[in-house]
Amino acid sequence: MGAFVEVHWRRAQASTALRPRRCHCHAGPIIHRAMDMPPAPATLTVLDTDCRSLAAVALMLHDAPGDTLHYVALLGSGESTWLQSLAADLASAHWSQELQRQWPLVQGPGIHQLPLLPGRLHLTVGLGDPQSCLQQLRLQADRVLLNDWDTDLGRPKALTRCCRRGTTVHAPIDWLQASEAQRSLWHQAGFRATAGAVQWDPPWDIKTSREPWRSYATAPGQCMVVGAGIAGAAVAAALARRGWQVQVLDSHAHPAGGASGLPVGLAAPYVTADDSPLARLTRHGVRLLMQHARTLLQSGRDWAPSGVQERSTGDNASDHWQPQACWIRPAALVQAWLQTPGVQFVPNSAGHHLHHDGADWQVCDAHNQILAQGQRVVLSNAAGATTVLGQSTEWPDALAQWPTTHTVRGLVSWGTHQQPETRPFPTVPLHGSGSLIAHVPFGHEERWFVGASYQPVTARETEWPDDKNHGANALRLEKLAPELFAALTPELEAGALQAWKGQRCVTADRMPLLGPVAPGLPDVWACAGFGSRGLSLVALCAELLAAQWSGEPWPLDASLAEALLPSRKKTSGKPSATVAP
Ligand SMILES: Cc1cc2nc3c(=O)[nH]c(=O)nc-3n(C[C@H](O)[C@H](O)[C@H](O)COP(=O)(O)OP(=O)(O)OC[C@H]3O[C@@H](n4cnc5c(N)ncnc54)[C@H](O)[C@@H]3O)c2cc1C
Helix, strand or coil, X not given: CCEEEEEEEEECCCCCCCCCEEEEECCCCCEEEEEEECCCCCEEEEEECCCCCHHHHHHHXXXXXXXXXXXXXXXXXXXXXXHXXXXXXXXXXXXXXXXXXXXXXCCCCXXXXXXXXXXXXXXXXXXXXXXXXXXXXXXXXEEEECCCCCCCCCCHHHHHHHEEEEXXXXXXXXXXXXXXXXXXXXXXXXXXXXXXXXXXXXXXCCCCCCCHHHHCCCCCCEEEEECCCHHHHHHHHHHHCCCCXXXXXXXXXXXXXXXXXXCCEEECCCCCCCCCHHHHHHHHHHHHHHHHXXXXXXXXXXXXXXXXXXXXXXXXXXXXXXXXXXXXXXXXXXXXXXCCCCEEEECCCCCCEEEECCCCEEEECCCCCEEEEECEEEECCCCHHHHHHHHCCCCHHHHCCCCXXXXXXXXXXXXXXXXXXXCCCCCCCEEECEEEEEEEEECCEEXXXXXXXXXXXXXXXXXXXXXXXXXXXXXXXXXXCHHHHHHHHHHHHCCCXXXXXXXXXXXXXXXXXXXXXXXXXXXXXXXXXXXXXXXXXHHHHHHHHHHHHHCCCCCCCHHHHHCCCCCCCXXXXXXXXXXXX
């Protein structure tokens, strides 16, 4: 059954009203919705309890250049095909192609975000049971679109988590036609009907103690990011795109001087039988990383959407082909992200401790000289975050809830291809208890990489010699590609392999740290602890942090975001010395 959605969008304080937009959609009632737009240019966040008005509202972006639309829709799982047909119907809209490309990559119930026109049109969908999705959504909507005042989302109170004071609610049926009982429920939840609009304007204070995330959002200003690895660069770019002026400090003279100097790495979803939080995070994260790579990097040189052949590790996953995976040279992405207008890289600046001068945060060096100052600071300096917090003696509690992190050394073994190459290198990357990336162009030659050894740093054990690391990587290669291992044995025995070494910062539960470092320090954030999966996770974590600071819809389930907080429940457990988990 076909129907029309018609949206009337009036721009407040503007001389010209925006034209009403009418769009065909495949199912559902005929809907007329009238909404006031804030003065241009504006960011508008719309929560639609289905997705019927997306096309009409998004088409208005044509009439309103400079506006940004965050469109959040709750879709029952059965409705996902509807979105696909919408994209096909609207083939002429420049964002529909992106929708068609990204939508098939969205997997599993929960919250997913699709940046359709980065900076202009972002679609966030809740897939599956709408009430559960509503619980997992975090946003402060300007407009809420309902199908009926008798919403099937549970009590109106459930919607308030997605509202800010002043959010207006729109439904095709006039408020006065709602039953007395329904109106009373809305009233009890803090909604008021005034001058033709229904607004959330509760007579009580909206307490941030119960919902601390409400205090994360602030107007853009100056901020500092400590650490110019892939985490710091991702955060800086995500914030700068939202209007922040970001100084990125690093103790090295150049960016990517730590683990992100890795010559090449794999980004692939981590698969577990129970679809663990880490598995879900990596699935979101790789999709987002590949989108950044596609727009910022040169395919075939800096990265390739290669897919990966997963080899069974015996414990969690069987052999399978994973198309949503890539190899990537992290330093190239770091450079690209640091080029974002609004980002300034500050080399040779080792942050020692933090100080607050009453107005601003300052990052100071070991001689108490101020390196940079601003409203907020993000510690993206891997294991160095713990050190900086420990040295910030004005806040003895800063480390009280900070999880223990471990440093784990690693070495990647690499070699150069022969011309012509006669050895049986696989055409695609292999991944299991290690990884083999067989074809990476470096200038005029092609290199292969196998890794990575995993040696937790302890007081008792000294750093392994390179030979021992190469030996550990040879064992990985033997499991991943036995024929290639046999062909390479003379080279391995002759000690002809090259090495790249680095250190990972690993948390006990293998989840990164993202959020305020301690409840008493709301303007000091961490984005660190990426262990062996930084490439798969940083784009998502940076987007989450920037969404939280801007009051935008979060790109994933709130429960996943909460599992990243440095103040989360502590897990014990040290990394094992053999396999990167
Ligand atoms: C051998 C090896 C192989 C790996 N393979 C993969 C892989 O295939 N796939 C994958 O996803 N991940 C892989 N990883 C992990 C990945 O490299 C990391 O997760 C990621 O690079 C971490 O990025 P980061 O920005 O958090 O840390 P880093 O890149 O280490 O950046 C931290 C930065 O902070 C700076 N810094 C530290 N202290 C201070 C201070 N006090 N003041 C100023 N600056 C400071 C450092 O100089 C550094 O530049 C591998 C890691 C290793 C070691």
